[in-house]
Amino acid sequence: MPTALVTGASRGLGAAIARELAPSHHVLLGARSAESLADISAELPDSTPWPVDLTDYPAVAEACARIESLDVLVHNAGIADLGTIADSSVDQWRRTLESNVIAVAESTRLLLPALRAAGGHVVLINSGAGIRANAGWASYAASKFALRAFGDALRLEEKDIRVTSIHPGRIDTDMQREIVAHEGGTYEPENFLKPTTVARAVRNAVDTPADAHPTEVVLRVR
Structure with a gap:
């Protein structure tokens, strides 16, 4: 399997x-x-927990070293620490770029031998903010633009590995609730994409026949 x-x-x-x-x-x-x-x-008893702080690079190296072959790598972890440029601190920029870009780049680098061994597929969960930047989202958008560039470079460098950037609109998650609260709005789940819908897009990308390379998938809320 x-x-x-x-x-x-x-x-x-x-x-x-x-x-x-x-x-x-x-x-x-x-x-x-x-x-x-x-x-x-508990819900997925045939799965295996892989607990590691992705910004703890020695721990990440140890955890990645135990993976010899990897068919699919889905980079979903990330943070959304929003604020205007005037109100954003150096620490905020560092945290955002560390979590959303540097940790992704380093864990991918460490997993390249396993991905190469399997002819694997890297899926980057990006954002609409990786295509366009909005006011109050500067550090987050910058991280997602950088993540898109990382994926583009990886795709060109690793010819035997497929790399797909998924750019969903807003998703009905706990993170989205925090964002709406930050914006002072009223949370209405029906206004956002369902997590299962975005997960299906990931599945579709992974299931794309080997003669095609799904490079970018953009999902917008209807």
């Missing part, structure tokens, strides 16, 4: 992606702690 690693798999979109891949893949469930993975691990 092929192996898939999904980061940020403890809840929300990551958990939905893990559920979507589980019937046909052995899923490694990535998250910061084993405790946070308890529910999804």
